[in-house]
Amino acid sequence: MTKTIKLISPVDGAVYAERPVLTGPEARVAVARARTAQPAWAALPLAERIAKVQAGIAALNAMKDDIVLELAGQMGRPTRYGGEFGGVNERSAYMASIAETALAPMVAEDSDRFRREIRREPVGVVFVIAPWNYPFLTAVNTIVPALIAGNAVVLKHASQTLLAGDRLAQALHQGGVPEDVFQNVVLDHQTTEELIAERSFGFVNFTGSVKGGQAIERAASGTFTATGLELGGKDPGYVRADADLDAAVDSLMDGAMFNSGQCCCGIERIYVHESLYGAFVEKAVAWVKAQKLGNPYDAETTMGPMAHRRFAELVRGQIAEAVAQGAKSMIDPADFPADDGGAYLAPQILVDVTHDMRVMREESFGPVVGIMPVSGDDQAVALMNDCDYGLTASIWTSDAEAASEIGARLETGTVFMNRCDYLDPALCWTGCKDTGRGAALSNLGYLAVTRPKSYHLKKVTK
Template sequence: MKKIQCVSPVDGRVYAERDVATQDQIATAFAKASAAQHLWAEKSVAERGQYCTLAVDAMIAMTDRIAEELAWQMGRPISQGAGEVKGLEERARHMIAIAEASLEPYDPGFKEGFKRKISREPLGVVMTIAPWNFPFMTALNSVIPALLAGNAVVLKHASNTLLVAERIQDAFDQAGLPEGLFQNIVLDHGTTSELIASGNVDMVCFTGSVGGGKAMEQAAAGQFIPLGLELGGKDPAYVRADCNMAYTIENLADGAFFNSGQSCCSIERIYVHESVHDELVAGLAAAGQAYTLGNPLDTATNLGPMIKPAAADFVRQQVADAVAAGAKTHVDTSLFTLDKPGSAYMAPQVLTNVTHDMSVMTEESFGPVVGVIKVSSDEEAIALMNDSEFGLTAGIWTEDLAAAERIAPQLETGTVFMNRCDYLDPALAWTGVKNTGRGCSLSKMGFDALTRPKSFHFKTSTN
């Protein structure tokens, strides 16, 4: 029997191992999901919300366990594990709170002799394929709204975070969710593709790489099912001369280095006005130098290992290639003794003298490195920010609201921030453009992707 292993980046040992579901188990799971969904759709949105609320409460009660398991599974410092739970709570509770109003039928207005409306019908069985880097939050971005909208959900989580799916299952079981309505299933890549192509899945919500997104589209070809695809990012920041510099440095450092830079919306490239360039670089370098890289189970650690040694070596090679082409490093990585080739532990790095001819400024790094380029105008910054195959978020750092409002519409991205980064506001649509994917999660608009419209056109008078 095939097995999936979670190899801990902490020490390279197998932390968890599970059997891949058999074809019979998959068939049984989807039969249960379909049967449960038909009954679930008959419940009111308020009733569905009560179950989801209880599940969120159950996950909050597991916070300490979750923090420790995240440290072992994907290297998140245990001191930061509670933040993942806080984030899932914020998103889930917001979506629960707005569900009834968001899912109300649309009234197109009065027309004499007719009764008309457009209802929002559930799709059926939604399959969520979740990543390891923010494993609870990214999964629940679609799981909670899909359930609220009347769908059943099957969750396939990343191999690196096998236990996350089990904790989510535990929470829904504790909430008393009807059997079969939410199920965690362990699959390999091949079985996942076969399942999507089988006709048993009514929608796929995928978060992962561009290559993974293409695989989803290929698997779903001919099925005529919607795909929500949140893919890669190379998110930029623009620092204007009028920014609050201390605040900007603090938050850009966090946006670039938190979670070892392993966030789809982490800051990977910065464009800064020439008049404040040196100050920003010095501040970022000092912030990076101050991190404590170490075992994530140690409460003093605020920077854990990357997900695996190969991922860290990829980023190290990007830095080495950039330096060979003329880039300059600003963090003394020799002071971080765990950072060495073949290790998952990698120190932060700030680069200058970089160009868009370098991989580190164009290809997703997904690590704790950021490149900084000097610009002389808003127009130059906008052009460089848009010079990317990706478009998830972009941040503008300024005290001039009017300037931000002028620049933001010109940026090719799903979200534009002012004076913040690396954050999802659940009241706003989470979406991207270009190779970052398609679709939308969170906010009122997130429910549109998880439902289908059905029109009711009744002629009430035949006279």
């Protein structure tokens, strides 16, 4: 009997989509097709590869109306937000615009005696294991530069967003990327790990949990396969005494609650200078109470369900445990009648929290944030660093020099001043500690999907 993966919609708990899982032999055939097709793709002029990828992104945009509805059905994001197309287009366009420079040879000498240079060669077949929370945004971070650089790409999408993989394949093929050069496959964990262990790929990109990243590393152990791993996060915000309070509240709370808190770089803990703490909490509570939890197809809904009931249960557990340890919840769940004890979860703000509580140390990935007062920069830095993760950190201040100095002391991948929950494609997207390793976007994003190859060409014989 054929094994299938069922996508359960958080909207109503019904099966939204179902796809057959490739067997091990079928998956190996797919990889072999990618490996066979890759050299001809790499031999195309760079401008032609760029044009085909950009045409694929344009084709994806043409599917926007359907995709927005599918996102709501698959993982619960309200349709009012229009999908992920702004970020997809920004990142794809930027990576296309820098490709010629990023992939150009580094010439050490070009004289009548020698030409010495370092070229960038595609790694061959790139394996992208994409997550459900931003199924298009996270995927294009690697898919676009990998294809432009001349690689074939095999995409395994999350079971919660199976249709996103279908759409990406459909769009890129319409744009002119050959079917064997970009393949969307449905795999189980066992086959995924077997393919990696067999050195099937030149590079593996994974976005997901720490546990998942550890499984990828174990599978790749001894193969010398390069990996890029974006794993968990517990991103902090710090509001200094000189911050614009209203701007800080609006952005940080949006960063904490957007997508029902299911953002890689969402804000999960906030530290506020004691002089602003009371006012910040008051305004933050009002901000949250103005949100509407409900059916994501309703145009008035600002927060939909979490992607799966079990994710909501984890957050409820963290909240209950924190309250039992002395934290105070500022939001009455009764104010959000759509909270059904299942995937629909009322947002929450916790005060009187400490770092002895899981909710301030372990990833929540849901609509809850703890807020603590701090005496100044030193205490804020110590608390922001008191975490196993390091993806982004947000500093709110009118002093750019102070933000830069504080940022230099933080164990994080990206430092923001007066903004949060954003990826700048011109900057490297990276993390440290348990958040993982690797570099996506920017010029460095091309280095991940290529390898250096040196040429020492002596033009004379003496």
